[in-house]
Amino acid sequence: MSAETPRLTTPQASIVVICYEMARALxxxxxxxxxxxxxxxxxxxxxxxxIDNGSRDPPRAEDFAHLGLDLRVVHWPxxxxxxxxxxxxxxxxxxxxxxxxxxxxxxMASPGLVSASIAAARLHPRPVVATxxxxxxxxxxxxxxxxxxxxxxxxxxxxxxxWPANPERLFEISTAVWRSGESERMLETNALFxxxxxxxxxxxxxxxxxxxxxxxxxxxxxxxxxxAEGTQLIRxxxxxxxxxxxxxxxxxxxxxxxxxxMAISREYYRLRRKPIVGVxxxxxxxxxxxxxxx
Amino acid sequence: xxxxxTDAETLRAWLKSYISAVLDLxxxxxxxxxxxxxxxxxxxxxxxxxxxxxxEFSIRxxxxxxxxxxxxxxxxxxxxxxxxxx
Numbered sequence: 367m368s369a370e371t372p373r374l375t376t377p378q379a380s381i382v383v384i385c386y387e388m389a390r391a392l393x394x395x396x397x398x399x400x401x402x403x404x405x406x407x408x409x410x411x412x413x414x415x416x417i418d419n420g421s422r423d424p425p426r427a428e429d430f431a432h433l434g435l436d437l438r439v440v441h442w443p444x445x446x447x448x449x450x451x452x453x454x455x456x457x458x459x460x461x462x463x464x465x466x467x468x469x470x471x472x473x474m475a476s477p478g479l480v481s482a483s484i485a486a487a488r489l490h491p492r493p494v495v496a497t498x499x500x501x502x503x504x505x506x507x508x509x510x511x512x513x514x515x516x517x518x519x520x521x522x523x524x525x526x527x528x529w530p531a532n533p534e535r536l537f538e539i540s541t542a543v544w545r546s547g548e549s550e551r552m553l554e555t556n557a558l559f560x561x562x563x564x565x566x567x568x569x570x571x572x573x574x575x576x577x578x579x580x581x582x583x584x585x586x587x588x589x590x591x592x593x594a595e596g597t598q599l600i601r602x603x604x605x606x607x608x609x610x611x612x613x614x615x616x617x618x619x620x621x622x623x624x625x626x627x628m629a630i631s632r633e634y635y636r637l638r639r640k641p642i643v644g645v646x647x648x649x650x651x652x653x654x655x656x657x658x659x660x
Numbered sequence: 661x662x663x664x665x666t667d668a669e670t671l672r673a674w675l676k677s678y679i680s681a682v683l684d685l686x687x688x689x690x691x692x693x694x695x696x697x698x699x700x701x702x703x704x705x706x707x708x709x710x711x712x713x714x715x716e717f718s719i720r721x722x723x724x725x726x727x728x729x730x731x732x733x734x735x736x737x738x739x740x741x742x743x744x745x746x
Contacts, residue, residue: 628708628714631708631712641682
């Protein structure tokens with residue numbers, strides 16, 4: 367569906383994807399969200415809103431027409447190194463009652479992520495639905511960057527599992543990052559599903575996070591949502607997002623990754639006057655395989 | 661180089677307090693001599709802690725200092741060596 371096509375039905379969920387200079391990564395991410403890739407997610411069940419944050423050669427909706435997505439591509443003006451304002455714009459455009467913020471367009475989805483997240487969100491009136499973040503590679507991409515890991519190496523890894531024909535095998539070639547385990551204090555998720563009412567209540571992302579890549583903005587909204595009265599964290603077991611190499615601000619920062627991490631910490635502390643600390647409650651676990659809470 | 665504003669004992673006490681608060685530990689159980697990860701402070705949390713230290717004490721830390729001798733005593737010693745702590 368092109369950006370100009372009138373929309374007559376309301377999708378069950380809107381996914382707002384942010385990209386910047388992701389000519390290689392974004393097509394794979396959008397493929398991973400498409401009906402041909404996602405299980406139990408027929409055409410029209412979700413809308414995907416891509417907000418390009420000022421790329422020199424921005425993506426066009428017509429380039430992805432073959433994917434069968436209800437897709438809109440919006441070009442945000444260049445000049446803002448933080449994606450937060452662009453992301454909030456996308457959240458405002460979303461039509462569905464359930465909205466997912468996908469702050470990094472270089473992250474592919476596992477094949478049951480969308481349907482599991484939608485099903486999990488139905489289990490509570492104020493759900494905070496989260497899936498763990500992985501890096502493609504047998505170590506974190508911060509570590510791999512120091513060893514020369516690059517896009518070609520990533521392509522070989524993907525070829526080794528026959529991706530995209532066997533998308534569930536992404537777990538075999540990837541590494542969980544940023545305290546994503548079920549017993550760990552979760553810090554963030556790249557696929558954050560909440561109701562429209564909740565996004566409105568929290569005011570979206572805090573636009574004072576002006577660091578490149580948004581800094582701790584994604585942690586901040588996730589932690590604020592989990593701490594808000596009456597909300598329920600629901601972690602999805604068996605699904606994840608998988609970060610591709612793309613020269614990103616944090617995950618691919620290499621030697622400067624520590625400096626970037628400290629800068630993120632400083633900005634968060636200046637704004638919140640407390641350190642970034644993961645969610646203490648383990649929340650509920652929704653098993654994607656069984657379609658039920660554990 | 662500017663004159664360090666913070667003395668080693670103040671920083672040591674702050675680090676114990678910080679770690680105990682973040683990890684829900686009694687401050688008395690946080691040893692200054694053992695590695696951070698022995699009481700569950702992982703590398704991500706150590707980086708976050710270093711960023712907060714920078715804000716609290718108005719200093720700039722080489723992040724590798726946090727990992728060369730990853731303990732409270734080791735970090736304080738490294739910061740003293742760099743002239744950031746009295």
